[in-house]
Amino acid sequence: MSLGTWTLKRPAPPEVLRVPVYGDAPFYQEVKVLPGQAVSFGMKLAEPRGAMGVPVYCPANGTVNGIIKTRTVSGENVFAVEIQVDRKNAGAFLASGESSDWADISAERLRAQIKEKGVLLCGRQLRPLAGYLEKGTFHAKTLIINACESEPYVTAGEVLLLAHPLEIIKGVEILRRAAGLEKALIAVGANAEQAVEVLKSKIYFLKWNHIEVRAFPARYPQDDPAVLLPLVDPFFSDIEPRVLHDWPLPDIATVYAAYEAIVFGKPFFERAVTITGECVVQPQNVWLPFGIGTMDALKACKGVLREPGRMLAGGPMRGIAIQNMEQPVSAMTDALIALPKEWTAESAEADCIRCGECAEVCPVDLSPALIAAASKRQDWAGARELNAQQCLGCGNCAYVCPSHLPLVDLIQKGF
Amino acid sequence: MQPTIAFNQGAAPHLKNEISFVSMLARQLGALLILLLASFWMQGLAGLLLFAVVLVTAFAGEIILRFLGFSAVPKWDLALIHQTVLLALFVPALTSPALIAASTFAMTFFYRASGGRGAYVLQPVCLALAFLSVLGVTPAYALQGMTMIPSAILFALWAALRFPRTRVEAERFICVLILAVLLTLLHGMPMGPAFLWAAAAGEILFDYALAPLSSAARMGYRVFVLILFALFLAAARAEEALLFTGLTAGFIGAWIEKRNLNGRVYGKA
């Protein structure tokens, strides 16, 4: 699979955008626009309420159709502002010259600006980046950046790294300062050798020795903090996998968004997304505005060659099957994948043959076969006894199971 | 073209795996056939009789497991055939049918009760024995030349490579160490270090040289180990050691499984 070019394109403006208002509106955000109101590019659609809120910005000129309740492709139930886009004059962000005075700004002001621009900590759960930088848990005064690619097929982070290494390093430095930490560590998958080399050379050039780049074994799910953090520091080995699993770590999309917010004052309204899969005509990484539907996003890659067997948001191991092509892309979406039918898992379930393969591939040493059996018997106490609650949901067990048992489903029922 | 997406259902993982139930079973049965032919070739009808004993005791073990409520599988299924294949791995040296029945029963019990994970512990033991069998027909004598020093170096290397990884690895390491001590007590000095040497070599080979290979290559490797086992059966001269080792490892494997292999146990000893 190609990484596409390092210059990320943007799709043509879609007819309609359904911009998610994150969190559980109206508790965290207050929508500020009304149906029928004309909105312009970069305008605030919603204002934050309390520490958990961030402003939401408009990605295009147009008119508000209404406030709807929807589900994003990545599975979040949100309110969204539906905008009829003025396709002839959709607007675009024009970065004026780079401002370098961030080096003199205090940590509080950096965080305030990051919050003002609506930057979210992208990952498993979205949360305001500024809040994380202020109150996050940091070990050994080090900011850890998770630059490991999340899944097979997904290359958005790596391509962003290769296309903008200097910007990423500066973004890391901005986050480090905003969090008031001494050091930063960029954890990269060992398979991204080129990215590691480029980052190291840029750090050498900038003489920022407090930023370290380290390559970690590229073995799925390397991006999961429960797998990554114990490799970063043995301190984490004694913490339960499930706790580490939800440990917030900024990824490359977050770092780049923070860089743009501080240096160019750019609001957070788009992110780099991998659009790929054997059915896509031109697989590549593109910038997608939040709220764009899958069908419109696919047009950036010239559509599909043939009907996919499954259309996914996220990677093939943990991604979510998209139910409807109008569901909006969110800040959580790192990939849209059109898998052909012949590569799609079918549920032709057989009996467990005790091969032990599932236990062998489990990154947290569970016995998936036993937990699944307990779950089938509805023996929830038994499943908990077997530590079902530590499951990371990585899907390794179900992927290797020769009997095609829906192990992840069964295990997750068990806790 | 734009997709119509009238299709989209299904839980993660979405990617089809290449291992099928039938192919897995066929590969294992193929391996079993080699073993069966080897015993027939060496033992004639007695070899086949022993195989029948294995089969019957496997069923008996299964029935008792179900009776005690330990069996994870709610109905009779192909798992049993598969399990028999795996048990064939542990058929000790061809001595008396009574001993085989006893050991097979023990294996059935522990292996089934441990949800497959017992094999993970047994694997280095089987590997060690297979290596010993290749290195010399009778391990205790042929390995005289292997003194403590290379054994100690290799074992230390293995320990250094593996010990910190997880609690599971640590316990497995201890399990092999206990076996080595017991083997030394039973069979004299060269046996323990030789066992450690072989276990370390097998482990290093499996984890560091073969692990990155495709599943087919790894399966090929397992078949190779089975062939070694068949050769070992042909030698049939370290019976007690093999039987004892198999039983102890099965027991320790099941015990570890029950105690700790259900996920890393954090903060609870």
Ligand code: SF4
């Ligand atoms: S999904 Fe399966 S392999 Fe992954 S952590 Fe859970 S039990 Fe282990």
Ligand code: SF4
């Ligand atoms: S991989 Fe599937 S068949 Fe094999 S032990 Fe696990 S659940 Fe059973």
